[in-house]
Amino acid sequence: MNTSPSQLLKFVGRQPVMAASPPLAVTAPRPAAPPVPARPGRLTVLMLEGEYRLTGAVLLCLSRQPGVRVHLLTRDARSPYRFSSYVRTTYVAPANLPDANLATFAREVAAATGAEVLLPVDVAGMRFAIAQRPELEKALRVLPLPTASYYEIAADKGLLAAFMQCHSIPAPDTIMDIQTNLAAKLGQFRFPVLLKPIDGAGGRGIVKYASAEALLAAVAALPAGSRYIVQNCIEGYDIDCNVLYHNGRLVAHSIQKGLVPTAGEYAPTEAIEFVRNDAVLAVVDRLMRALRWNGVAHLDLRYDARDHQIKVIEINTRFWLTVVGSALAAGVNFPALACLVAAGRPVAPAPYALGRYIPFASYCKYQFGPRERQPNEIRFGLRDTSVRAFIGDPLTKLYRFLTDKD
Structure with a gap:
């Protein structure tokens, strides 16, 4: 059975990330430099700083591409990448600037640097780029990104598991709703199983359980509002x-x-x-x-x-x-x-x-x-x-x- 993104989001009780609230006045100063025209064979990229290690990894990759020039857009006035040999200039936006205003700020930086492409590196940056794409694309192109609904399905372990079940994609057996009749759902489940936080990364927070009794006790002790799934452990x-x-x-x-x-x-x-x-x-x-x-x-x-x-x-x-x-x-x-x-x-x-x-x-x-x-x-x-x-x-x-x- 195929399910649309909106149906799937409704099924698991989620809503897609929406665009930011209406913009306030931009508090950051306009870049003083005049617009820089693009040169043939050269590509100027405006990189939106994200998690430290990811930013460094992506910068290194860009440094290996001939003709690519990188300017950095950050909300961190103390960003280590102000000193990077891979970055031409750094533009700092106020840390509490709303997303809609940050998009306007990015357009101004693009005009000053001649940037052709906005490059987000982490999940927060990509969600920002998806939500603010219409405003951003008035001045520069945005990295290829899916629609908000499909992005949220892919980024959420529970939504993704439901989507793969609907589309018959091979995946671990998964219980998306662990708060309702979990004991009955575990009746035909193969152990050991993994209890996974939906928003976890890098394997953090995953715990293996060898019996239904141990798992049920662990689920009962979870903090209110926490979101987990259960999957069978694959040999x-x-x-x-x-x-x-x-x-x-x-x-x-x-x-x-x-x-x-x-x-x-x-x-x-x-x-x-x-x-x-x-x-x-x-x-x-x-x-x-x-x-x-x-x-x-x-x-x-x-x-x-x-x-x-x-x-x-x-x-x-x-x-x-x-x-x-x-x-x-x-x-x-x-x-x-x-x-x-x-x-x-x-x-x-x-x-x-x-x-x-x-x-x-x-x-x-x-x-x-x-x-x-x-x-x-x-x-x-x-x-x-x-x-x-x-x-x-x-x-x-x-x-x-x-x-x-x-």
Whole structure:
């Protein structure tokens, strides 16, 4: 059964994120610089700062694309990226500026810098860009993004699980409403199960339960208003897919598997290898076409060893930390490609390379940190790391270290 986004949102009791309230007077000063005309072969990007590590990862990717110039728009007057060697200029908007006013401010910055594309990096930035798109597009193009309804479905574990059930997309068995008749719903459920916060990220807050009794006790102890789902625990292995879609058409993708166990059982691994897997891409394409996806996404999937099937776990509806690995090891620069697509520039389809990637800091810990060595463990070389990124933007890291800003 196919269900429209509005029907699905109503079914699970959610409403799409709406545009900001009517604008107030813009309090930020107008940039003084005159408009800068675009030059042939050059692409000027206005980047909306997001979460610190994501911002750094996307900046590094953009720095590897010839002809791309980056200006930064931030609400943080103490942003470390004021000192980034990858950023031409930084424009600071008041921290409490309403979204509608921030959109006006972004238009003024675009006029001053000649920016052609607005690039949000995290979920908050992408929601802002979706809601304020009509105002923003009076001055510059916005990164490819889906409609608000489809974005909210993809970003919400409960909504996504319901959507995949409606569209017969392989996924873990899921209980979306855990507050009503949970004991009866668990009667035919396969244990162990995972209790997951709907808005959790990076594996945080996920707990495994081996029995219905333990799970019911945990659910009864949850704070009022908290939102969780229950999913069966899949025996198998993790495999992820990164994609860029434009108006329902797949522009670029890469598929990656983890290489090194993480400290947390459900935390993502940063050491990865890029592989090819047609079954993964087939499932991903079915889902993203059903979502009428537009833009980038990172999908967490798992191979179910019992069912011999690839299943979708969740979607990260933003850029992801290992996007650097896709650019360095696989040769697929998702931030740059997304900006080129937004600007209407030609993008030639190309297969990605196979290779390994580990962040330089993780490499140092893995190589030289105290741990028990294994005879058959994977060995990495500097060519597998982001060492050039680590030393290529030193002032940002130094400021971050000195201010102890986390």
